[in-house]
Amino acid sequence: MATKPRAIFEDVTTTERPVPVAGVIDRGRPDARRWVRLWLLALFGLVVVMIVVGGLTRLTDSGLSITEWNLVTGTVPPLNAADWQAEFDLYRQSPQYELMNRGMTLAEFQVIYWWEWAHRLLGRVIGAVFIAGFLGFWVARRLASGWVPRLLALGALIGLQGVVGWWMVHSGLQDGMTSVASYRLAVHLGLAFVILGLIVWHALLLSRRETELMTARRQGEGRLFSMATGLVHLLFIQIVLGALVAGIDAGRAYPTWPDMAGGVLPPGPLDLSPVWRNFFENPGLVQFIHRTTGYLFAILAVIVWLRARRSPHASTRRAFHFVLLAMAAQVALGVWAVLSMAQLHVAITHQAMAILLWTLAIRGRFLARHPVAATIRG
Template sequence: MPEKRSIFEEVGDSPKQAAAPGGIDRGGQGARGLIRGWLMLLFALVVVMIAVGGLTRLTDSGLSITEWKPVTGALPPMSAGAWETEFDKYRTIPEYQLQNKGMTLSEFQYIYWWEWGHRQLGRVIGLVWAVGFLGFLVTKKIPNGWTGRLVFIGVLGGLQGAIGWWMVSSGLEDGMLDVASYRLAIHLGLAFVILGFIAWYLYRLGRTQAELLQARRDANPGLIRLSNVLAGFAFVQILLGALVAGIDAGRAYPDWPLMAGGFLPPQPFDLVPLWRNFFEDAGLVQFMHRMAGYLLFAFGIFVWLKARKSAYRRTQAGFNMMMAMMLVQVILGIVTVIYSAPWQVAILHQFGAVMLWAMILRGRFLAQYPISQSVRG
């Protein structure tokens, strides 16, 4: 029986129990460090996947495998007869008949291995996600509120595989020598969406829940809004870059700052109907990518100047890194154009887009969750 207390007893006379420090981070926080390491691995694999996808496009290898077999397709041809069967399938598509007629088996094998490697890497990413997620789920190491987020990453990865085949199938249709550029843009765009979510989760898991709650009180709403616009602008530019890659528009006009001696490329609206020019005319597509790049760079400077007024040094430093990467990316873009997009420079330009995307999101994160500092700075 609990001891009876007098109604006249002073509250101060009752024994006090001190609150345990860090209580908000003790319950349900799971293995934040291990999950963060797993997400880092996934992030690195997706970056490699983007690079391999770019090389697959630059080597014209993407249509070498004409079927989508998510499970059995993991095994490449294992005999001379199997290679001949795959080669026969490739001979039936327009790319071979109109562009690569007379290709030897060894030449076919070269492009086949690029596409097979690209698809195999996708399977590896799916396996890493599945093993990691199920392992954390079974051992109950997932922090409260994070199960849905981690499932979401897996769903996006599965969707990416389906969109990849949807993209490839467009290049197998009559009269097509490449995949449809807008489908390539959607495929690449989703890859950057996946990267963006993984990066954001990494930033969140790098801080304790208590730190995030405390930091949010000092968020900079104006800088958050500007960062949102900057991220959206950068994403549009990434999609335009995919359109450029889809029709090899980066090799069309190797002069800068003009295009064939003029501000606009020659005959930018010759295709009928008019909308086709914005997806299929190499000059106009490259022009749009150039103009969007200039505007993005100008707006990036504006956001950077606003961020310099932040009271938090780490927030300033985050936007300084973003601005430096944006300058590097502009230079890489110009070099890519001038040298007609050699694969080495083109891949660097694509990797620069990945780095810039991650840094913009990091700046956005630091605007919302600034890192505290001493009064003396």
Template sequence: MTISTTSSSTDSLPDRTRPVAIWLLSVAALVALMVVVGGLTRLTESGLSITEWKPVTGAIPPLSAEVWEEEFDKYRQIPQYQLVNKGMSLDEFKTIYWWEWGHRFLGRLIGLAFFVPFVWFLATGRLRGQLAWTCAGLFILGGLQGGLGWYMVASGLTERVSVSQYRLAAHLGLAFLIFAALVWVALGILRGNARADDANRRWIGWTAGLMGLVYLQIILGAFVAGLDAGIIYNTWPLMDGAFVPDRVYAGEMAAFEDHMTVQFNHRMLAYLICILTVVYCWRVVADGAPALQRRAAMWFATGVLLQVLIGIWTLLAVVPVWLGGVHQFGAVVVLGLAVLQAHVAYHRDDKAVQQLG
């Protein structure tokens, strides 16, 4: 990733651009929260409770008994209610409605948290040149994410009782992409964009590869969530009585539509990432890489190992809502650490970031 975050040497002065970096990291934290709330919304099967997309007026929740009845009546028209939740009470509907409303409201809040400071930084000259264009691109991606979210919800309103796993994967994938880009740009402001010395640049391939694998694992996790594939085959390390089940990859689209195969893929990639991370961390330390690169590698390895353990726990516990949320948050943390170590490998160390160690 080669996003440029400065337009001149003066743009990197801490007194001018550090507030921009803090702003971007704050928005990244909100995106992380959005990802977790979205995961909890999915786990509580609340995502289809609001059957219309009203970007502006939808920010106001039902404020009267009459409006609540209208919203509930709309929900009663879709297959999820008729086939899964028939007989649900109004109070039960309110519970799932608030989850979805909170998720959408948080998306609107992120939009404001980005747009208002963006305009202010432009007006005060803190955002200029390539950095301004980069931030504008991030804002556009955020808008596309809102539209993609509705596209996902719409897939579950007519013939299905849940959203399409393909659209869920696209929606989640874009959210994580935005998060990673926000962190990368903020690090570029804090650390500068000078190319790293050869001692660090030798790790670019490793860090980029691991970052890509973590992102792919997140996409595979979205397919697991979209198919509810985590609530079956709840044993470990064996799956259906074997490490490699006999019926895995049975079918043309098994990798995306078969519960066993989708979960199997998620497991196998987790093992691969874990092995490669341990090897990478060992090599970085043994080869005497720069101090910050060693710290970043150890942070990343710790995050990966903890995430694998949480994933196993989540599977064995048959995905309780709170633990599923922890696992989703763990994915955000691991990707953030992957972005950090890739940035450290690609760009020269700076005292501002070294102090974090």
């Protein structure tokens, strides 16, 4: 039987090409990534509000106004005069009232109570949103096996944060204490930023399909990624140091810049005994360390930005432009906070800018690992 001659450009085989199979993250319903990412972004927004409200709670000395931890019944605030009086009576038994707020009226107590109640309510809402979202996606089989452990780890950290929060508050209810222990405050804030960072990273991973991420990773810039990783680590240390500053009110200690009481070092930097306590409890030295780490971070941010300018990917270059701008704004806010003796609106803006800088630095690190390749048209 004669064979029909092929056209000059006809394919040699007539076998149909196989349809590409999605990776484990992309299997299931096609809109799974989008909805899981939206859920994570909702959690991101709640955690941001939680950190800001937590900062306001600390700055207004409201964190010890609720002296009990009732996970369920504590959701409902006092609803009548008798309930308010009962809460106020509990607070009047605390060291903070005895040593700092003796003579406070019920109306004044209600102000600090609402800050702490709102902070705890946000924690409960975050936990509920996580549990409802995770179970909903899991029952609907929209969570691939590769993502279940990641999200469970995130949920475990959110639960741990609630425990750390009460552990922190409990320290402030001990004899002689008028505020929470600065070490525990640093752990609490540090864990909040870890949770926020994981949410950002997961949301970025879900913004593109797995096949796109694999292709992008082959184009990743290893050196820039390593430098960005170092930048993120140093920023985390600076954030924890900021919590130590807030925990002992060190931000109000020396309202001058760039000097500290006329010198490079504050007076009596090693007055406490044993010596190691000065690095965590001496207001002058703690503020000096926080300032110095800020300078080091600014220098490293400029170095990373100079390296990122040579990136062939426009989105990566833009990402580090934003990091540099946020860093400059944060340094300016830090100086303003010092000169204003950490006034409420300045201090909380400084903390909010730390959230933005943290998010932008993680995004820059992500794009160094998974760049967005530009088309020929740019």
